Each structure stands twice: as C-alpha cells, then as structure tokens.
Amino acid sequence: MSAYSDLTLLQQQFTAALLAPSTQIPAAIAPTDEAKRQKRFNVYRNNMHAGLVAALGARYPVILRLVGDEFFQAMALAFIRQEPPTSPILAEYGAHFARFLETFEPTADLPYLPDMARLEWLRHLAYHAPDSPIAAIAELASLAPEKLGEIRLHLHPAASHLASDYPVLTIWQTNTHDATVQPISADRPGETTLITRPKLDVLLCPLPIGAGIFITALAEGETMSQAAASALADAASFDLAKTLAALFDAGAISHIQPD
Amino acid sequence: MADHQPLPAAAGSLPDRAGAGLKPEHYRAILAEQPDIGWFELHPENYMGAGRGAGGPPQYYLERIRALYPLSFHGVGLSIGSTGRLSRDHLQRLKGLMAQYQPEQFSEHLAWSSHGSAYMNDLLPLPYNQATLQLVAAHVDEAQDYLGRRMLIENPSTYATFSCSEMGEIDFLAELARRTGCGLLLDINNAYVCAHNHGFDPASYIDAFPAEWVSEIHIAGHAMIDDGIEASGIAGQLLVDTHDRPACATVWSLFRRFIRRAGPRPALIEWDNAIPAWPALHAEATRADRMMAQNHAMHCLAE
Incomplete structure (x- = not known):
C-alpha cells in the first residue's frame, strides 16, 4: 500500500470533506482561487447528495409526500451524513432509514413514520426479490x-x-x-x-x-x-x-x- | 507488464451503430415496438437486486430485451481508482450477471467512488501520475483476469484537477490501454465538459484521443452552473455532466469530427435523469446513426 500512500491520503481527505461539509477540502486540489476551489469541490458534494436524496425519495415516496420535498431533503441529508452507503449497489441503500427516524427529533410528532419507512422498504425488497x-x-x-x-x-x-x-x-x-x-x-x-x-x-x-x-x-x-x-x-x-x-x-x- | 496491441473486434461485439441507455420507463415501449436500434446499455448494479437475490421486473424485462438486442454493461460501482482493494463481492456479482446475460461489452470509469467502507455514489477524480497509473493498471488487470474478458475504461467528467498530476488524461489512458490491453470508451460530452472547465481545446483533445483503442462512444447532455467571477471580471460558467437533456450542438460536431477521423463506433445516447418518452430518446439515437451513415457515404464517394 505504501506506493499509494499519497493517493490514499488524498482519497481519505476527499471522502471526509464529502461526508462532513465543515471539513477542509484536500490541499492537492489545484490552486486557483479559494472561492473557486470550494465551488468546484461542491459540485462533487452536490452530485453525491442529490443522487442519494433522489434514491431515498424514490424508495420512500409516501414519507416524501407526508413531510414535503424541502423537509425530506433535510432529513435525508441528516441520514446520509450519519450513514453513507456501504455498497456499490444503490438499491441496497436506505435499509436503516426506519431506525434513523425512530430517533430523529424533528419528526417525533409523527410516531407512525418509522413503520411507514419499514413498509416502504419491504415494498422495495419485494420488487427486487427472487x-x-x-x-x-x-x-x-x-x-x-x-x-x-x-x-x-x-x-x-x-x-x-x-x-x-x-x-x-x-x-x-x-x-x-x-x-x-x-x-x-x-x-x-x-x-x-x-x-x-x-x-x-x-x-x-x-x-x-x-x-x-x-x-x-x-x-x-x-x-x-x-x-x-x-x-x-x-x-x-x-x-x-x-x-x-x-x-x-x-x-x-x-x-x-x-x- | 506486457505491451498490448489493440485487439480486433471479437465476434459478438456491439455493432457500429447507435445504442441507448436502458431505462425501466421504456421497458414496455421497447418490447411493444421492437425499435430499430443497434443495442442497449445498462448499469449492471441496477440488476443485482436489493441484497437478497434478484428477480422481479428488472430481470423479467432484461431477459426479454436481451433476447432481441445486443447489450453493453456499463459499470458504476467497481471503484477502479480507489487505493482500497477491488471488492471481490462486486466482481463476483458482475461475473454472475455476465454469465446470465452475456453482454457484448463491459466498461467502467477512470474514477474512484469508495474509501474504506463508504461508497460515495459518484465518480470522483484522480490525479494523473505514475503511482495512479500503476494502481489503475493493476486493478484493470485484476478485473479483466477475474471476469475473463476485456473491459473498456471511460474518460471522466471532472470539476477539479490536482497539483500532483504529472501527465495529461489522454497520455494516461493510452498508457493504461497499452499496459493492460483494455479498450477505451470515449465520452464526447465528458471531453467537452473537461475542456470547458479546465480551459483546453476540446477539438484538439478529440483529435489526439487514441482512436485505435476506442470501442465505444458516449454522447450526453450537460448543465451550466455559476462558477464565480473570473480574474477578467466576467462571470464564469462551470459545465456539469448531468445526462438530463439532449447533447449540445458542439458535442454533436465533436462526435462527427471523431467518426470522420476514426470511422463509426458503437455510439450511446446516455440519458439518465429527466428521462424523456421513448420516441425522443430513439430520435437522438437515429441522429447518431444518420451521422455515421453520412460519414460512411462521404468516405465511399471520396474513394
């Protein structure tokens, strides 16, 4: 691995900055001006987050309708930060959304939301099942x-x-x-x-x-x-x-x- | 590592015609109309189920469409540029799906998308230097050995470059192909997006791309977003590879420029977001077919 230690460090910094917006972007990103470096890096942040929010919205359409687009987006982003995907298969992402909702304070007044997430996840599994x-x-x-x-x-x-x-x-x-x-x-x-x-x-x-x-x-x-x-x-x-x-x-x- | 020469097109390769990305929204229209189109391309990751085996509509429709058309698998999950190990689970799933559907072609991206246990669901950029080349070549070798077939590697859309890059993207890709025998997938829109974002001439890039290794072309649409104020005081624009609209006129003219030099290739209309009705997507494929046919006719006249 030592032959790739510089690249490993770069990928580690890049990943950290994607997952936590407060983290500094990698120093190796070519220096134009600082504002431009941030703008360019944000394209990757947006791509990652927009893709995952859209995937969760497609998987949990009733939750999306219940809370509305804007609220769903914020809720999905909180979930993504807490639990980024661990598989290259996007259809496997979101299994633990129900568990996340159980402790998500802003929706505590909608106590049926975690079970709704379970129902929508089971629908998703049934669609893909053998x-x-x-x-x-x-x-x-x-x-x-x-x-x-x-x-x-x-x-x-x-x-x-x-x-x-x-x-x-x-x-x-x-x-x-x-x-x-x-x-x-x-x-x-x-x-x-x-x-x-x-x-x-x-x-x-x-x-x-x-x-x-x-x-x-x-x-x-x-x-x-x-x-x-x-x-x-x-x-x-x-x-x-x-x-x-x-x-x-x-x-x-x-x-x-x-x- | 051995030096490789470009391999001749194998029997059962994709036809030198336009193809389209296969979308669930179009399954029924394709089976009902059986349109005149060269082939379809899909992301194998979308046909691997949701963690408990795979069946249901994705397999049902793919089996039937496969019986009618050649197929290309365009992977998005191998993370070939990651310094972590290639996922054996993923290679195994790819191999299984290839055994089932026998795609004529398989391609992946010059990019990384995972680090540690996290998958970022995006194709992330690499610095172009000897260390990256050695890593990517080793991963391409490993994937080609495991899958028992040649793969293509695609030039990416990028928004950032790295101070530790030591070579150009084309030199990197040409050397990767020479070392591993992999083919190349030339994404015309990605080339255009990068040329705009990093300030080089897209026509020179297309002219320098090593055509002898190119076994597939992608044509797609992009969006334009604000990139802050330039040193000149003019508001800058950044191009983002969105696959959500028709390709722009410049991308089409760059496509024509490439096939004029290199001849026809399997050419994909890549449209993954804001997906139009089937006839609109098919019309774009027909446009690419027409351009390749016109080019062929002009060649014949010239001879």
Whole structure:
C-alpha cells in the first residue's frame, strides 16, 4: 500500500470533506482561487447528495409526500451524513432509514413514520426479490384432512409482513392513490400488512388478527398446526381459514410441503 | 507488464451503430415496438437486486430485451481508482450477471467512488501520475483476469484537477490501454465538459484521443452552473455532466469530427435523469446513426 500512500491520503481527505461539509477540502486540489476551489469541490458534494436524496425519495415516496420535498431533503441529508452507503449497489441503500427516524427529533410528532419507512422498504425488497412459483389454495383440498396439520407452508421470497401499532396501510393507501389525502382518525387501530409480489406487481393487503404471528412461525419452519397454535396463543380470535385465504390469494405461499 | 496491441473486434461485439441507455420507463415501449436500434446499455448494479437475490421486473424485462438486442454493461460501482482493494463481492456479482446475460461489452470509469467502507455514489477524480497509473493498471488487470474478458475504461467528467498530476488524461489512458490491453470508451460530452472547465481545446483533445483503442462512444447532455467571477471580471460558467437533456450542438460536431477521423463506433445516447418518452430518446439515437451513415457515404464517394 505504501506506493499509494499519497493517493490514499488524498482519497481519505476527499471522502471526509464529502461526508462532513465543515471539513477542509484536500490541499492537492489545484490552486486557483479559494472561492473557486470550494465551488468546484461542491459540485462533487452536490452530485453525491442529490443522487442519494433522489434514491431515498424514490424508495420512500409516501414519507416524501407526508413531510414535503424541502423537509425530506433535510432529513435525508441528516441520514446520509450519519450513514453513507456501504455498497456499490444503490438499491441496497436506505435499509436503516426506519431506525434513523425512530430517533430523529424533528419528526417525533409523527410516531407512525418509522413503520411507514419499514413498509416502504419491504415494498422495495419485494420488487427486487427472487422469482418463485406460487401455490394455489386448492392444493390443500387434495391433501388428506388428517395430514393437514403436519404440512409446512413455504413463503414466497417476495412475501413479508409488517405488524404496526399504527394504521400504516391505510395511511400508505391514501397517500399513494388519492389526490387529496383522506383524514384518518387518531384512534384508528394498528394494522398488520402483507407485502407480496406474485408476478411483476408488488401488492399490499391487510391481514387478520394473529396472522403476523402465524407467518413468522411459518418462516421459522413450524408446521401449519404449530403455527396456528402460536397465533391462537397470542390472539384468541385468530381465524386460520381467513388467514390462509388471505395468504394464498396474495401469492404469499410458494409451495406446500406435505409432512 | 506486457505491451498490448489493440485487439480486433471479437465476434459478438456491439455493432457500429447507435445504442441507448436502458431505462425501466421504456421497458414496455421497447418490447411493444421492437425499435430499430443497434443495442442497449445498462448499469449492471441496477440488476443485482436489493441484497437478497434478484428477480422481479428488472430481470423479467432484461431477459426479454436481451433476447432481441445486443447489450453493453456499463459499470458504476467497481471503484477502479480507489487505493482500497477491488471488492471481490462486486466482481463476483458482475461475473454472475455476465454469465446470465452475456453482454457484448463491459466498461467502467477512470474514477474512484469508495474509501474504506463508504461508497460515495459518484465518480470522483484522480490525479494523473505514475503511482495512479500503476494502481489503475493493476486493478484493470485484476478485473479483466477475474471476469475473463476485456473491459473498456471511460474518460471522466471532472470539476477539479490536482497539483500532483504529472501527465495529461489522454497520455494516461493510452498508457493504461497499452499496459493492460483494455479498450477505451470515449465520452464526447465528458471531453467537452473537461475542456470547458479546465480551459483546453476540446477539438484538439478529440483529435489526439487514441482512436485505435476506442470501442465505444458516449454522447450526453450537460448543465451550466455559476462558477464565480473570473480574474477578467466576467462571470464564469462551470459545465456539469448531468445526462438530463439532449447533447449540445458542439458535442454533436465533436462526435462527427471523431467518426470522420476514426470511422463509426458503437455510439450511446446516455440519458439518465429527466428521462424523456421513448420516441425522443430513439430520435437522438437515429441522429447518431444518420451521422455515421453520412460519414460512411462521404468516405465511399471520396474513394
């Protein structure tokens, strides 16, 4: 590495000055006048930041609409400074935006924002997730009834769910589809959302009570009866038939594994 | 390091025609119309999923478009000029995607974009001297060995120069090609942007560019921003490579100037921001094709 120590130092200084605007720009940047050196270096700062803000805006469109362009830009810049990308793949950037929002003081009065970020990130992951066939609920009917409890349902690679204390799906829907956002009452209960992409389009749909626990149990390899028992232990009103219908309808199950 | 001669165009190379950057906004129009265009170029990083494997619309459309057209992979993530090690993970992903889609060409930039664990999402400038040349040549060798194929390196747009530069960009690129056998990608707009920003003559740059190594050309648009007051008292202008509009008249005339000297090449219309409807982008590609055809006709007349 020693052959490149000057260049390493230059790249280290350049990086520091890109990430923290208060840091001095590298001395090796050719001396015209100081104002011009700053202007030229700022083109790189702007390119980096504008590209990343645009990527976050495309990934989190509902958060962008909820807080507005100007506020989103400032919020995104604070996030970028705290957590610059660590991968050359831009689609991997922004996974921790929800966690950042949990402690971002200026949006403390929008407590549902972190869960909205989680929902939008899961949509993004579903869009890019590997392809897989989907199973039909009719396949269950062909199995002997006494075997049903012992089967394992495999989730589609694009399928996930988000259980929230806030009505995030309702908020997402009105901010995505309505020209004028519909008012949502403050005492509206929390929602669990299923995210899938059976073919090319990402789908979001509401899940019945207990379904989130059921899906988590399936993902951990439990049989259908074990998963149903876990869900019932958490929510006495868990409805297996309704939950299965929702999962198969949305293409969340890729295949059925008989015991 | 061995001296290399320019390699002849291999079978399955891109045609000497205009191509366009492949954008998700145009997937459906391209499949529906199957337009008369030479090839498409894409950033492989956009087809590597989001960290958990890759499927969905990007792969669906790319498979179908690949079945109809030649492809070029134009990487933005290898950070070939960084003093850090090339990312093996990234090389591996590139190799996998190349095995899947068999692109006719692969190019990257004379730039760096990462330091330590941070990726800056921008193509950052390098000082041109022997140490940088040795580093970039070693990285190009490593990438070409790992990927088992020749790559092209593109001249960058720059806004700053370095006091530790000891050679010109063209000498640097020509020596890099000679040492590694890599090809060159001549971005006409980048040459024009640099000429304006650093005060040299773009036509002389285009005339001096080593045409025998050039296997692809890029044509793109740029923006003009304020660059402060010059010593002369006149407000200065800085050109920024934005890829968000048609190329300007000067870039087109520099393109014509190059192909008049060097003959036709695969020529890309690069348009990545404020993306127009497909017919407008296709019209720009048709313009480049027409210029190359006119040039060919004039050559035939002259003989």
